[in-house]
Amino acid sequence: MTILTELTYLVAAILFILGLKYLGSPKTARKGNFLSMLGMLLAIVVTLLDKEILDFTYIIAGIVIGAAIGAYAARKVEMTAMPQMVALFNGFGGAASALVAYSEYIRSGAQMTTDVSVTLVLSLLIGVVTFVGSVVAYAKLQGLITGAPVTFPGQKFANGILLIGALVLGGFFVYNPSVETFLLVIIGLAAILGITSVIPIGGADMPVVISLLNSYSGLAAAMTGFVLSNNVLIISGALVGASGIILTNIMCKAMNRSLANVLFGAVGTDGSSGTGGARKDKSEVAQYTAEDAATVFEAAQSVIIVPGYGLAVAQAQHVLHELDQLLTQKGIEVKYAIHPVAGRMPGHMNVLLAEADVPYDMLYEMDQINDEFQNTDVALVIGANDVINPAARTDPNSPLYGMPILNVDKARTVMIIKRSLSPGFAGVDNELFYDPKTMMLFGDAKEMVTELIKELKNL
């Protein structure tokens, strides 16, 4: 590498860091992303000037194909499908790192120092797990395979054996880098591990897994950086790795679960994990119509809307914004309360509502808004369940116990739009449904909100 290349890489690293710094505020975030993009462009251009590159055929072909696929996906993806899109991009990042590492192995003709062979093994292992795990996560989120946890006896044990097996083989390889078979078997084990470690994870735990895979994709890039002795890869990979770890940690805290529990706990396997209390049937639930709800809204002064994954499923974000505008016009104070794990990835609800043009200063984090519910007339819950379940506070036997929840039950009236009485992801019944001050509005979120708007306009 020439000094020019090295210095340009340094500039790129600085631009990445500044880019992340500017992501700290919605006002500067777009500029930050642009700086980061600029850094990437500089790094690519200066690499293309490298003397080592003799033939541009494959490079041009690869960039054209990759850019076409990436641009198409980025433009076409629905905001509701963002979790699977990010999962897939994570996977490609992991795959790229593993491919570069393997290609470097072939190039070096198995002549490598210990530090290179160690990081090569790690790069392949993490990269392949990221790729395969992300594809499984994508398939789950896209509904290609069941979103429910898939478990089999001895799963944790099998995962442990796979990981240890891959690491032991890695040790053999470091001892004797000329045996390519070691690497091929490690890739195979990593691929199986990618499958078996993601299939037991259920839909509502996806925010944790996607964050974790995000972190892995960064670590894979960093390991490839060690293999190539390329500092810009190491720095970028470390930044992304740290970012993923922080998000993973935030998601785990928001569910009051340890990472190990999320990865191996397989919550929601069946309904049997429910609370001890007998389930009541639907007849005991106070069921209301949109007309009843509109009357209550008419008398209200403050409303807090609590969106959940059901909002995304029903694509109801646009009509919901219509509703909040209508309520605001009537002089009602409207706020949104966003639980950290609402949706299928960190920040999922925020993006959906932003898409529907809901100004972001109407969106409140759990800690900011939780004390306001008690002074609020109506809490309108749309497609959320576990994040508002009071059992998390009161019932030590509930699997949700200890999870921080939105204090929806403190509001004067609670409206819940829900398809049916079925329990949430965790398979736990929600006593709030049976509370006398709760109005259950059964139906599709989009249709029900549309009806609400109609009724409100008629009043």
Added chain:
Amino acid sequence: MEGIMVSLYIFVLAIFVGFELITKVPPLLHTPLMSGSNAISGITIVGALISAGAGHSQIAKILGLLAVITATINVVGGYMVTDRMLEMFKKDKKPNKKQGAA
């Protein structure tokens, strides 16, 4: 062994920088953060370009080609989708200003 130690220092210090920066990102922007940081991890593309263009062996070049494709998807797709999302975040309290059809 000296080179690897320097790299290790860089790695560890960069993780600390990452922690400092990312903890300041509000939950509002966590999705764009993921897609944007994901695009950054596509920096592997610089390694991929060398693999695909250096012409050592056909296998290395084909692996390089695949690496260029996947890394480019990651970079181009990641930055574009991040920009598309960030464009949507508006503070505007007066929603009637320039509201296109949703």
